[in-house]
Amino acid sequence: MSKILVTGGTGYIGSHTVVELINEGFEVVIVDNLSNSNIEVLNGIEKITGIRPDFENIDCVDYVALDRMFEKYRDIEAIIHFAASKAVGESVDKPLLYYRNNLVSLINLLQLMPIHKIKNIVFSSSCTVYGQPDILPVTEEAPIKVALSPYGNTKQIGEEIIRDTINANPFYSSIILRYFNPIGAHPTAEIGELPNGVPNNLLPFVTQTAIGLRKQLQVFGNDYNTPDGSCIRDYIHVVDLAKAHVIAVRRLLDNESGKQIETFNLGTGRGLSVLEIIRSFEKVTHVKVPYKIVGRRVGDIEKVWADPAFANNILGWTASETVEETLRSAWQWEKNLAKRTKSE
Ligand code: UFG
Numbered sequence: 001m002s003k004i005l006v007t008g009g010t011g012y013i014g015s016h017t018v019v020e021l022i023n024e025g026f027e028v029v030i031v032d033n034l035s036n037s038n039i040e041v042l043n044g045i046e047k048i049t050g051i052r053p054d055f056e057n058i059d060c061v062d063y064v065a066l067d068r069m070f071e072k073y074r075d076i077e078a079i080i081h082f083a084a085s086k087a088v089g090e091s092v093d094k095p096l097l098y099y100r101n102n103l104v105s106l107i108n109l110l111q112l113m114p115i116h117k118i119k120n121i122v123f124s125s126s127c128t129v130y131g132q133p134d135i136l137p138v139t140e141e142a143p144i145k146v147a148l149s150p151y152g153n154t155k156q157i158g159e160e161i162i163r164d165t166i167n168a169n170p171f172y173s174s175i176i177l178r179y180f181n182p183i184g185a186h187p188t189a190e191i192g193e194l195p196n197g198v199p200n201n202l203l204p205f206v207t208q209t210a211i212g213l214r215k216q217l218q219v220f221g222n223d224y225n226t227p228d229g230s231c232i233r234d235y236i237h238v239v240d241l242a243k244a245h246v247i248a249v250r251r252l253l254d255n256e257s258g259k260q261i262e263t264f265n266l267g268t269g270r271g272l273s274v275l276e277i278i279r280s281f282e283k284v285t286h287v288k289v290p291y292k293i294v295g296r297r298v299g300d301i302e303k304v305w306a307d308p309a310f311a312n313n314i315l316g317w318t319a320s321e322t323v324e325e326t327l328r329s330a331w332q333w334e335k336n337l338a339k340r341t342k343s344e
Contacts, residue, residue, distance in 0.1 A: 002253055003027040003075050005118075007060050007105070008082030009053070010037040012193045013182055015045060016242035017080060019191065022049040024246050027043035027202055029073050031066070032083065033059040036196055044190040060105030063112070070116040078120035078249050084154070087200055088128075088299065091151035101153035103161065110165050110172070116292045119171060120252035122245060124161055125178045127234070127265070127304055128152040128282050136271070137307035140178070140263050159263075167258045173260050175248040180234035180267030180306050182241050185333035186328035192333030194240075201257050202274060203235075203327075207334035217289055221296035223256045226303055230274035234267035237321035237329070241266055247315045257314075265304025268319040270322070277327075285331045 004021055008014040009030030015037075018028050023046070030053050039055075054073070058065045060083045070076065084102045085091065086115040091098040107185045109121065129152065130138050132143025141295075147153035159176055166172050185192030198214075199205045221230035244266050251257060260295040272280075279291050312318050 001025045001027055002077040003073065005027060005029050005031060005076045005079045006082065007031045007109070008084065010034065010039065010041040010055075011082055013179070013238060013241060014018050014082040015041045015191045016085060016186060016238045017245045018045055018053055018240070019186060020050050020246045021241040021249070022051050022053065026246075026249070028053040029076065030055045031058045031060065034059060035059075036085070037118060038194060041191060041194075043230070048186060048188050048222050053276070063108045066112055067109055067115075070112055070118075074116075076116070076118055078122070078252055079109060079113070079118060080122040080245055080249060081106065082124045084124065086151060088149045088151050088160050089200060091149050093153075093189060095150035098150045098154050102151075103157060106158050107277045110161065114169070114330050117172050120249070121172065122252065123158060123160070123162055123173045123174060123176045125176050126152070126155045127178050127180045127267070127306065129156050129159065130304065131177060132301045133304060136303065137142045137269060137305050138265065139307045140265055140310055161270065163261060170260060173252050173255065175252060176261065176263040177244065177248060178263065179241060180236050180265070180266050180304070183218055183235045183240045184237045184239065184321070184329040187225045187329055189329070189332040189336040191228060192337070194331070202277065204280065206281055206289055207330050209291070210281070210285065210289050210331065211334050211338055215290065217278070217291040218294045219278070219291050220294060220300060222275075222293045223296075224302045226273055228273050228275045231300055232271040232273050232303035232305065233321060234269070234271055235270050235277065235326065236266065236319050237326040240319040240321055242277060244311065246317065247317050251315065262314075264311040264315060265308055266311060266319070267308050269306055271303060271305035271310045272323060280323055281331070287331070294343040
């Protein structure tokens with residue numbers, strides 16, 4: 001079976017993708033510098049799949065270390081490149097960190113690929129490239145808007161770097177995946193989202209508030225032009241998202257499309273407001289989430305949800321989990337984490 005390099009493979013989306021790859025019989029090498037993840041994630045992956053993937057503690061910014069890794073694992077056939085910094089606010093304060101981490105790592109991989117005869121790369125992009133779309137649901141043809149943060153800019157530039165590289169050299173094949181908002185955890189609750197410090201994202205804040213780690217959730221704004229005034233997003237189960245990566249990798253390996261680059265939206269096609277998420281979470285878990293409405297968060301998009309038709313038709317993939325199941329999985333994971341912390 002083919003060997004796949006997963007950079008950022010101990011991270012949130014990365015770890016769920018590693019599980020799906022192993023379940024489908026792929027061999028996996030993880031490269032991660034553990035800057036925003038924990039080595040124990042490997043135990044979770046092993047518990048779920050019965051297999052412990054190879055792991056190399058490498059920062060993808062380090063060209064020499066990556067080169068050595070490719071020398072060691074000579075039969076890698078494709079790369080899924082997750083490794084990146086992803087906190088929007090932090091990127092505003094530390095733009096150079098973001099440009100270095102997110103762009104240098106991609107450039108290193110693209111430079112090393114032909115040297116090590118690896119043609120295929122799946123790239124983690126984001127719906128952030130669309131900004132506030134003029135037309136909803138948003139398709140892959142929607143114009144790219146000026147990025148609202150250095151983080152968002154790194155995703156736009158990353159896509160451009162891949163396009164330019166492929167234009168210059170037809171050796172490569174790439175699939176760019178634009179994620180909407182991944183939430184939830186593996187149904188076994190062995191792996192999930194592990195935010196460092198105070199969570200920036202909605203769902204970890206909701207689950208941490210529900211379990212009592214945080215006093216109150218702040219809802220950023222109820223005066224948007226939406227039915228209940230709070231922002232709308234397309235929340236997708238992380239396992240659904242992970243499965244799309246397996247399909248993308250297979251498509252590249254089999255050269256199914258005959259195209260060198262393809263871009264897909266990965267979302268459910270359904271928009272939910274912040275208040276709807278809170279209500280659904282409370283209904284599914286029977287746990288109250290104390291919250292208060294506060295002012296808008298700078299840089300927030302009012303509403304965005306995907307048109308996933310292209311991914312549905314071309315990849316034969318659909319986000320199949322319900323939001324209820326997704327929220328339940330996030331809650332199981334939070335409870336599991338609390339149990340582990342207690343017993344430590
Ligand atoms: N929100 C709150 N309170 C919180 C956290 C979030 O009300 O404590 C709201 C936000 O205002 C927003 C929604 O919940 O309306 C979702 O916010 P997230 O931070 O979870 O997600 P974003 O849509 O802002 O950002 C996410 C990723 C980014 C990515 C972006 C677009 O975090 O990495 O989607 O793809 F760039």
